[in-house]
Amino acid sequence: MKxxxxxxxxxxxxxxxxxxxNERIMDSANSLSTTANVSNTAAVGNAATPANVAPKLxxxxxxxxxxxxxxxxxxxxxxxxxxxILYDLGSGDGRIPITAAQRFGTRGVGIDLNPERVKEANxxxxxxxxxxxxxxxxxxxxxxxxxxxxxxxxxxxxDVNLKLRPKILDMxxxxxxxxxxxxxxxxxxxxxxTIQTPNGETHYVYFWRVPEKK
Ligand SMILES: C[S@@+](CC[C@H](N)C(=O)[O-])C[C@H]1O[C@@H](n2cnc3c(N)ncnc32)[C@H](O)[C@@H]1O
Numbered sequence: 001m002k003x004x005x006x007x008x009x010x011x012x013x014x015x016x017x018x019x020x021x022n023e024r025i026m027d028s029a030n031s032l033s034t035t036a037n038v039s040n041t042a043a044v045g046n047a048a049t050p051a052n053v054a055p056k057l058x059x060x061x062x063x064x065x066x067x068x069x070x071x072x073x074x075x076x077x078x079x080x081x082x083x084x085i086l087y088d089l090g091s092g093d094g095r096i097p098i099t100a101a102q103r104f105g106t107r108g109v110g111i112d113l114n115p116e117r118v119k120e121a122n123x124x125x126x127x128x129x130x131x132x133x134x135x136x137x138x139x140x141x142x143x144x145x146x147x148x149x150x151x152x153x154x155x156x157x158x159d160v161n162l163k164l165r166p167k168i169l170d171m172x173x174x175x176x177x178x179x180x181x182x183x184x185x186x187x188x189x190x191x192x193x194t195i196q197t198p199n200g201e202t203h204y205v206y207f208w209r210v211p212e213k214k
Contacts, residue, residue, distance in 0.1 A: 057114055060141075061156045065092050066180050067197045070205065071099050077191055077207045078151050078178040080106055087111065087149035089141040089156065089164070094121025094134065096153045101125075101133035106151075108134040111144050147171055155180035168210065175210040184208065 066074070074096065080086060082105040088096040091110025098121070100106035112118050121136040137144060142163070146152065152168060152175065154161060161182050168177055169187075181204050183189060189206040196202060 059113055060160050061090055063092055063114065063117060064155070065095060066155050067199075067201070067203065068095070068099075069197050070180055070195055070203050071096055073193060073195050073205050074153055074178045074180060075100055075103070077193065077205055078153070078176045080104055080151055082106060084150045085109070085148055086151040086153060087146040088153045089146065090154070091121055091136060092117050092155075094124050094136055097134045098125055098128050098130055101130035102128055105133065109146070109149075110134065110136040111139055111141050111146070112136065113138070113140050142167075150175060152177045153180075154178070154182075156182065158182045158185075161185075171210045173210050173212045177208045177210065179206045180204070182206075 080100050084100070084104075084106045086097055086100050086106050086108040088094075088108065088110045091097065091112045094110050094117075097106070097108025097110050100108055110118075110121055112121070115138050118136045118138045122131075125131050125134050125136070149171070152171075154164070154177070156164070156179075161179060162185050165184050165187060168175075168184075177184075183192075183204075183206050187208060189208050191207040193205045194202060195205060
């Protein structure tokens with residue numbers, strides 16, 4: 001079942017059961033968790049939806065932050081430096097661009113569809129004193145232009161990576177791409193690494209470089 005369909009049935013079930021809107025549900029296939037307020041737009045405009053409730057979001061990936069140990073490895077593997085422009089597609093609380101800005105002075109942009117995440121990321125950038133280096137855009141990663149990036153970071157899902165792949169392959173040759181946990185199908189990574197987080201979880205990091213056009 002496709003992730004969007006899965007979310008639709010998840011929300012429908014949640015509505016029928018009048019379940020709590022913030023109940024956390026594990027997505028065992030992907031070890032990412034989602035919440036019931038992350039829903040399919042089919043639920044929007046339902047007669048049962050009160051007018052003062054914010055419109056529901058059709059997220060392609062639920063929010064799960066990357067562990068700091070994995071962030072460190074992603075930045076290391078991509079050899080991120082001060083002259084880079086880093087885009088994190090689906091940026092969550094902004095930790096990847098913020099860490100790169102703090103550590104290397106890298107300019108960064110985060111894109112996230114969820115306004116709550118963008119608000120959180122902006123607050124974190126302020127706390128970290130890097131608002132002159134990073135900015136966060138509320139938008140759909142499939143619709144935003146990230147062609148200026150020299151480094152792209154991802155913590156998405158396998159099907160989302162594959163859907164993004166043609167756009168990434170169309171970027172400037174040499175653009176570095178680093179992904180947490182999920183690969184790019186038959187596009188072989190230049191490097192990959194297994195990481196053990198301090199809490200004993202196993203994570204994977206993959207690295208590619210956009211090749212010259214043929
Ligand atoms: C697994 S989290 C990763 C967060 C962050 N990059 C990190 O590694 O800590 C995925 C993020 O993608 C966002 N997201 C999901 N679908 C999106 C879309 N179509 N466009 C932009 N962001 C999206 C979610 O709101 C969530 O914050």
